[in-house]
Amino acid sequence: MTFLLGLMIAGLLSVAALLALVRLYRGPSLLDRVVAADMLLATMVGAVGAEAALNRHASTLPVLVVLALLGFVGSVSLVRFAVREQS
Amino acid sequence: MTPPAAGPGGTVSGGTATAVDWAALTVTDVADWLGAVSLVAGALLSLAAAVGVLRFPDTLSRMHAATKPQVLGVLLLLLGLVLRLRTLSDLGMVALVGVFQLATAPVAAQMIGRAAYRTGRFDPGLLDADELADR
Numbered sequence: 001m002t003f004l005l006g007l008m009i010a011g012l013l014s015v016a017a018l019l020a021l022v023r024l025y026r027g028p029s030l031l032d033r034v035v036a037a038d039m040l041l042a043t044m045v046g047a048v049g050a051e052a053a054l055n056r057h058a059s060t061l062p063v064l065v066v067l068a069l070l071g072f073v074g075s076v077s078l079v080r081f082a083v084r085e086q087s
Numbered sequence: 088m089t090p091p092a093a094g095p096g097g098t099v100s101g102g103t104a105t106a107v108d109w110a111a112l113t114v115t116d117v118a119d120w121l122g123a124v125s126l127v128a129g130a131l132l133s134l135a136a137a138v139g140v141l142r143f144p145d146t147l148s149r150m151h152a153a154t155k156p157q158v159l160g161v162l163l164l165l166l167g168l169v170l171r172l173r174t175l176s177d178l179g180m181v182a183l184v185g186v187f188q189l190a191t192a193p194v195a196a197q198m199i200g201r202a203a204y205r206t207g208r209f210d211p212g213l214l215d216a217d218e219l220a221d222r
């Protein structure tokens with residue numbers, strides 16, 4: 001059951017990350033790319049958490065905290081930069 | 088009578104077919120199953136958010152898709168993680184991640200939305216009301 005669950009979650013999250021990557025590649029403006037990168041990072045948080053849940057270990061939990069904060073800082077600073085550049 | 092005759096055969100075949108022994112079901116099993124269900128639901132919500140980010144027409148709609156379903160998906164995945172780990176110290180750290188998500192996602196979405204509005208990256212035909220139109 002754990003193997004099947006892992007296969008299902010890995011498939012779903014991989015497709016989600018792939019779709020976010022397509023938007024990251026296409027995105028007409030910098031803001032669309034920021035949204036897609038934020039989305040990709042949140043998918044990564046979910047993937048790391050799901051891996052820890054499936055293998056029942058807690059050694060990657062600090063990585064989750066750092067990723068959750070890093071995405072926020074990155075997107076906010078990029079948006080400030082984008083507005084200042086275009087105005 | 089027929090019910091006693093059909094009763095034992097029915098319970099035996101039913102017990103082997105469904106393979107759920109309700110007497111032996113422990114809290115651990117229930118937590119594992121609930122954790123599995125919430126993990127799959129969180130992954131499905133992440134996929135739905137990604138489809139929205141790819142398919143929606145303008146930046147404001149994409150920002151909406153990347154914020155609301157994505158945060159709920161991550162929270163469901165974290166709930167599944169807690170239900171499968173079942174230790175108090177891990178619960179604290181995972182709750183910290185959840186609080187960070189809930190606190191930072193609205194701020195980032197608000198900044199992205201403001202920047203998208205000011206640089207004109209939205210479709211006015213898709214808005215129900217534009218409260219900033221006269222400013």
